[in-house]
Amino acid sequence: MSAPLTPEADTAVLDIAQRHGLSRDAVVSMLVAVNAGGGTMAQFSIPELGGSGQWMRGGMTMVGNMFDNALKARVDTLCNELAQLLATMTVFPPAAAPTGGFASNNWWPTEFGSPSSSGGQNHVRYAIFPAARRLAINIDGVVRIFDTGEHNIGGVQQQQGTAYGLVTFTSQFGTFDVSSLQELGTQPGDAPATGGHPEPAPAFSAPEPQVPQPQTAQPQASESPAPLSPTGSDDSAGIISAIESLAGLHQRGILSDEEFVAKKAELLGRL
Structure with a gap:
């Protein structure tokens, strides 16, 4: 539909x-x-x-x-x-919202509009608002609001094995978690059903550093270099590794000369 x-x-x-x-x-x-x-x-x-x-x-x-x-x-x-x-122009009709601070069937603040993506697992839920440059995280009824800055979030992952799960996101800068974002405050929200009393929302911690690796080919999709880690003082090694991955794809004929030169220049500009 x-x-x-x-x-x-x-x-x-x-x-x-x-x-x-x-x-x-x-x-x-x-x-x-x-x-x-x-x-x-x-x-x-x-x-x-x-x-x-x-x-x-x-x-x-x-x-x-x-x-x-x-x-x-x-x-x-x-x-x-x-x-x-x-x-x-306004492309999608705005969703009807009640007069309160939260939508009747949703847990995020209504002033952000409709999220481009939302979901959750266990005690953690998320909603992404690209137009407002905001990310909302709901942990047992406590809604934490973050400024996404220049990130254009395109993917979400949630690790298992912890009390709350650790949500990580991917953007044009690579994989990151909310510890790298500016937190704007918290608001009360509706808590997911857990069968017990909610625990205080834990502080998010950064995941283990990841070494960028070339992506494996998928059916009907071309190969591409591994995403970069979020910009920061320690990302030089990641950028160099990504350039090496680009060079390998270029030598194998997967990237044209123009694509390789353009992407390499973009990566060098971030050093």
Whole structure:
């Protein structure tokens, strides 16, 4: 089922679909993916665009056939146009919210709008708000609010084996947890059913440092270098390792000369 659109956005999507020779559903699927990536990145699986792929504004575009440069250019043009659409008009109808501080069926503050992604496991729940640059974490009814800064969160992981679970996120800067973000405060929320009395929310701690590794090839998806760790004073080794991974992909013919030079320059700029 396609995501609901405002009448103005639906007219724009139909026009974009006609100009790009795509179905409305394909354009809406990509629109949802670009919106989930905060307008700067997208992960998608659309048969009309070669299956699975990834897009990052100003960066690399990857499609199922890594040598199909025409398809890469088509995806890049489409995603940039959809990002502009998201920035210039209301695309998705706002969710109805009650007058209180929290939505009736949700635990996050209503002033952030609708999250691009939300979920949870055991005692921990999360909600991501790219437009507001906010991340909400609910631990046994205590909602902690964080400023996501320049992170465009595209993935969430939760480790097992601890009392609360440790939530980590991935963005264009790599994998990180909330200990690297600025906490803006806490608010009371509804607690998940635990069968007992809630314990105080523990302080988040950073996960063990991870050495970036090249990603293994997935069906219908091209290989890409490992994500970088969040920017900081000790990320030089991670950046150098990522450049070495890029060089390996370039030698194997997976990255073109232009893609390798552009990405290498971007990484060197972060040193």
